[in-house]
Amino acid sequence: MKIRTNKKILLASGIGLLSVLLGVLAFQFQLYSKALLFVGINLIIFGLFIFIVALYAATTTKPKTELVADERVTRITEKAGYTAGWLIMLSVTFMFWADKIWSLNLELKDMYTMTLIVGIYSFLILRWYYNRRGEIV
Numbered sequence: 001m002k003i004r005t006n007k008k009i010l011l012a013s014g015i016g017l018l019s020v021l022l023g024v025l026a027f028q029f030q031l032y033s034k035a036l037l038f039v040g041i042n043l044i045i046f047g048l049f050i051f052i053v054a055l056y057a058a059t060t061t062k063p064k065t066e067l068v069a070d071e072r073v074t075r076i077t078e079k080a081g082y083t084a085g086w087l088i089m090l091s092v093t094f095m096f097w098a099d100k101i102w103s104l105n106l107e108l109k110d111m112y113t114m115t116l117i118v119g120i121y122s123f124l125i126l127r128w129y130y131n132r133r134g135e136i137v
Contacts, residue, residue: 003058012054019047080127087122088115 023043030037092115099106 005058009054009058012057013051016047016049016051016054019043019050021047023047076127076130080123080130083126084119084123088119091115091118 020043023040023045026036026040026043030040092111095106095111095114098104
């Protein structure tokens with residue numbers, strides 16, 4: 001098992017380990033605030049996750065051609081992101097005016113959730129569609 005040691009992998013693993021250490025340090029001061037207990041747990045979990053992902057990236061062997069996106073893939077992603085951004089703006093505007101006109105009493109949390117769902121799924125669907133269509137101008 002060969003471990004690659006480039007700067008990005010070392011930086012990510014260092015951030016992960018630093019996050020775990022900060023989480024352990026937060027546990028030392030949990031007597032003063034109960035919120036530090038949850039902050040410490042989250043820091044430890046996310047730090048371990050980042051470290052495991054960095055370790056996985058360091059041990060898997062990927063060819064250079066897989067790491068570099070070609071020009072067509074870059075244009076497809078840009079066009080899908082641009083169109084998804086406009087769909088997000090349209091959905092937020094529609095939810096705002098529907099709430100004003102029909103008094104739906106939408107909470108801000110619901111609007112955030114719907115905006116996130118619309119953005120993620122529209123980006124994925126549009127990227128798939130533009131990839132299937134072929135030509136991107």
